Amino acid sequence: xxxxxxxxxxxxxxxxxxxxxxxxxxxxxxxxxxxxxxxxxxxxxxxxxxxxxxxxxxxxxxxxxxxxxxxxxxxxxxxxxxxxxxxxxxxxxxxxxxxxxxxxxxxxxxxxxxxxxxxxxxxxxxxxxxxxxxxxxxxxxxxxxxxxxxxxxxxxxx
Numbered sequence: 001x002x003x004x005x006x007x008x009x010x011x012x013x014x015x016x017x018x019x020x021x022x023x024x025x026x027x028x029x030x031x032x033x034x035x036x037x038x039x040x041x042x043x044x045x046x047x048x049x050x051x052x053x054x055x056x057x058x059x060x061x062x063x064x065x066x067x068x069x070x071x072x073x074x075x076x077x078x079x080x081x082x083x084x085x086x087x088x089x090x091x092x093x094x095x096x097x098x099x100x101x102x103x104x105x106x107x108x109x110x111x112x113x114x115x116x117x118x119x120x121x122x123x124x125x126x127x128x129x130x131x132x133x134x135x136x137x138x139x140x141x142x143x144x145x146x147x148x149x150x151x152x153x154x155x156x157x158x
Contacts, residue, residue, distance in 0.1 A: 014061025083152025
């Protein structure tokens, strides 16, 4: 296992994924603000939440990068296309499992069952995160393809 590569390239890949997501949000393609969603797990203040959320996202990205690096090591190969395939698996789990269960875990996110009495400040993402816009799944898929391809390409070069 390439520990140095995992540590550095995981940060690079997570930064690339975050850059794609933020660029898409600023371009109006999605309303999903991942640093805000993650950061509001620990604080109500939106500015602090974005900073905390970015750090949380970097840590989570490192954990996923460890998983990718482990798969590459087990297969004795790392390529951009294999990373892209892992990215598709990663995003499928994120969009169809992790985001839909988030309202049950997130203290500041509404759920579909909460009703008008809810004091939550974040809208639930729903299946495929479609509540954040119809282009959100495509943006999220593209971002995770970039993540996997970057990891595969950089770890291949080591």
